[in-house]
Amino acid sequence: MSAHFKLNYSGLNYLIASSDDCQNRTFLLSLLRHNNFTSVSLSQLESICGMEKKQISIVLYTMLRNGWLSSIDESDDVQPAVYNFDLQKQLYELSSTGSAVLVDMNGLIIAATGFSEINISYLAANATGLLRINEAVKKRNNELCNGTPWAIRLQWGKMKAMVQMVCIGRLRFALIIDDEPQLNNRAFFQLIAMLAKRYIRA
Secondary structure (H helix, E strand, O other): OOOEEEEOHHHHHHHHOOOOOOHHHHHHHHHHHHHOOOOEEHHHHHHHHOOOHHHHHHHHHHHHHHOOEEEEOHHHOOOOOOOOOOHHHHHHOOEOOOOEEEEEOOOOEEEEEOOOHHHHHHHHHHHHHHHHHOHHHHHOOOOOOOOOOOOEEEEEOOEEEEEEEEEEOOEEEEEEEEOOEOOOOHHHHHHHHHHHHHHOOO
16 A cells, blocks of 8 residues: 555545535545645544544545545655635636636525626525425435536526535535536635635534
8 A cells, every 4th residue: 555645536526425424525524624635644644534543544445446545656746735715716717717606505605706796696596496406416425426526507598507516524515617617627626625624624
C-alpha cells in the first residue's frame, strides 16, 4: 500500500451523492476538509480522523478498491491547498457562460453569478422544489453512481439549466448551472472543499 493517498473525483462524487451518515463519507469529508487537493500519509490520517492505524488501513483498502482515493508518490503532489473562499468566483468557473447559483434546500440563495436577479430567484425556488419531489432524488441514496455527479437538466422557456443536489455531510444544497456545465474540473472540487470548510465543523 502506497504511503500517500489523495481524494479523487470518484471519491468526491460519492461524497456529495448522499447525506447518509456513514463511516466512508465521514472519512472522506475529514480528508477533504483538512487536505483539499494535497495527499496525506498514513500517520497524518491518524491525527485527522482520530482512528487507529489498523482501522485506517481497513478503510483505506475499501477506498482504494472502490476508486475513491488514489495512491500517489508524494513527489507527484504539486497542487496547493485551497485558501480562497470566494464562492462567486468558483461558481463563475463552473459554467462556460459564468452563470451559476448555489442555494440551500429551502431556496435560500448562498451565492450567485451571471444570471439576472429575477432569474436567480425563479431558478432557486423551482429547482429546490423539483429536487424535493423528484423520484430520482428519493432513490439516489440506494442507487449511487460514481461515474459522474447526479444531475437533471431543466428548461424554462428559453433558459436552460442543469440542477445538481450536493450533499455535504447531512446538509444538502442545490447547484444550478447554465446550460453548458464544466463540472469535471478543479473549480468544482474547490467549491465542494469550500463548502465543507464553511459548513462542517471539526
